[in-house]
Amino acid sequence: MIITQxxxxxxxxxxxxxxxLHMNPELSHxxxxxxxxxxxxxxxxxxxxxxxxxxxxxxxxxxxGKPGKTIAFRADFDALPIDDQKxxxxxxxxxxxMHACGHDGHTAALxxxxxxxxxxxxxxxxxxxxxxQFGEELSPGGARAMIEDGCLDGVDAIFxxxxxxxxxxxxxxxxxxxLQASEDAIKIIVRGSGTHGAEPHQGIDPILVASHIMVALxxxxxxxxxxxxxxxxxxxxxxAGDADNVISSKAVLEGTIRVFxxxxxxLAGQRLRTIVENVxxxxxATAELIIETGYDSLWNHPTETDIVRAAAREVLGDEYVMEIxxxxxxxxxxxxxQAKPGAFFFVGAKMDDENVVxxxxxxxxxxxxxxxxxxxxxxxxxYFEAQECTADSIPVDLDSI
Numbered sequence: 005m006i007i008t009q010x011x012x013x014x015x016x017x018x019x020x021x022x023x024x025l026h027m028n029p030e031l032s033h034x035x036x037x038x039x040x041x042x043x044x045x046x047x048x049x050x051x052x053x054x055x056x057x058x059x060x061x062x063x064x065x066x067x068x069g070k071p072g073k074t075i076a077f078r079a080d081f082d083a084l085p086i087d088d089q090k091x092x093x094x095x096x097x098x099x100x101x102m103h104a105c106g107h108d109g110h111t112a113a114l115x116x117x118x119x120x121x122x123x124x125x126x127x128x129x130x131x132x133x134x135x136x137q138f139g140e141e142l143s144p145g146g147a148r149a150m151i152e153d154g155c156l157d158g159v160d161a162i163f164x165x166x167x168x169x170x171x172x173x174x175x176x177x178x179x180x181x182x183l184q185a186s187e188d189a190i191k192i193i194v195r196g197s198g199t200h201g202a203e204p205h206q207g208i209d210p211i212l213v214a215s216h217i218m219v220a221l222x223x224x225x226x227x228x229x230x231x232x233x234x235x236x237x238x239x240x241x242x243x244a245g246d247a248d249n250v251i252s253s254k255a256v257l258e259g260t261i262r263v264f265x266x267x268x269x270x271l272a273g274q275r276l277r278t279i280v281e282n283v284x285x286x287x288x289a290t291a292e293l294i295i296e297t298g299y300d301s302l303w304n305h306p307t308e309t310d311i312v313r314a315a316a317r318e319v320l321g322d323e324y325v326m327e328i329x330x331x332x333x334x335x336x337x338x339x340x341x342q343a344k345p346g347a348f349f350f351v352g353a354k355m356d357d358e359n360v361v362x363x364x365x366x367x368x369x370x371x372x373x374x375x376x377x378x379x380x381x382x383x384x385x386x387y388f389e390a391q392e393c394t395a396d397s398i399p400v401d402l403d404s405i
Contacts (some may be wrong), residue, residue, distance in 0.1 A: 017051035022112035029083030032142035058149030064134035072130025145336035180309035187298035198253035315385035
């Protein structure tokens with residue numbers, strides 16, 4: 005493909021963009037300089053740009069010179085409230101804020117893709133929509149707001165990728181159907197009656213009640229859920245009391261529900277409420293359950309996943325395209341595939357040095373920057389595959405690029 009040669013020539017520019025973003029991160033829903041930078045980069049390429057989409061989003065449009073489909077690609081650009089502990093020249097300059105999930109790489113890859121496609125714009129069939137999204141890391145995210153503001157108007161299909169620091173570089177990982185789970189945050193407030201620790205019979209111990217609730221919650225997965233369907237109900241926080249000889253009047257549990265199947269998600273919430281209220285009542289206490297609904301589970305459409313599969317195989321070869329099991333972390337790309345046919349996939353970005361391989365959301369997180377090159381090339385192949393043609397069929401004079 006001639007287009008892959010153009011993408012190769014843009015690699016150093018993508019690295020420069022990624023490192024600039026890494027050094028200047030902005031938290032979810034607080035992004036100001038980042039979307040301005042993205043918009044300026046696109047405008048400098050001659051891309052039609054719409055700013056402030058859904059609040060802080062940026063949408064670029066590349067209209068090809070030939071008729072065809074409108075295909076969208078999305079990259080997120082927000083950072084996390086984590087202090088960067090890496091010893092690198094491009095370390096975050098903002099205390100307590102860093103790109104610890106690869107969103108800087110997503111943005112750089114999509115900008116590289118845009119520049120490569122602009123170079124052959126007059127020969128392109130159809131239209132490319134570039135969705136640069138804010139706020140993915142913090143619910144309610146930016147996807148729904150951007151969709152409501154029209155970022156998918158006229159779009160036939162949408163695709164997105166996520167760099168993965170623990171997966172082997174040079175590979176693409178995908179599956180159709182459920183890819184990532186939904187998330188609901190749970191908070192249980194148990195109220196009893198405080199008393200001296202030496203006279204427990206004079207009160208109602210909320211710690212004991214909360215403990216029984218926590219144990220009983222394990223029955224949701226083991227006895228209420230279909231064993232062939234994945235479900236996680238986890239308590240990660242248990243707070244109560246201030247002194248070792250005083251039984252407090254309140255205990256608080258906080259946790260998460262992760263599930264793929266929407267009906268099982270509803271069932272888990274119902275059983276949670278029944279257990280919390282009845283266990284507390286049986287032990288003479290009261291309990292309040294608060295469920296904060298997070299992102300829905302991410303579903304990949306089979307046809308669009310096949311497009312990604314074929315495109316990745318064309319770019320990398322069959323042996324570098326891997327089927328993957330669904331995972332429990334969440335992603336608001338789900339709202340794009342609820343609105344339009346689409347698919348989301350992972351790009352391996354594991355560092356060559358095993359000593360500097362860290363998971364996402366870690367203070368020393370980093371990724372193999374060659375993964376941006378893979379992402380951009382696969383995006384290009386996806387576009388042509390989605391248009392039911394290949395880049396080789398498009399007459400492009402390399403000398404004119």
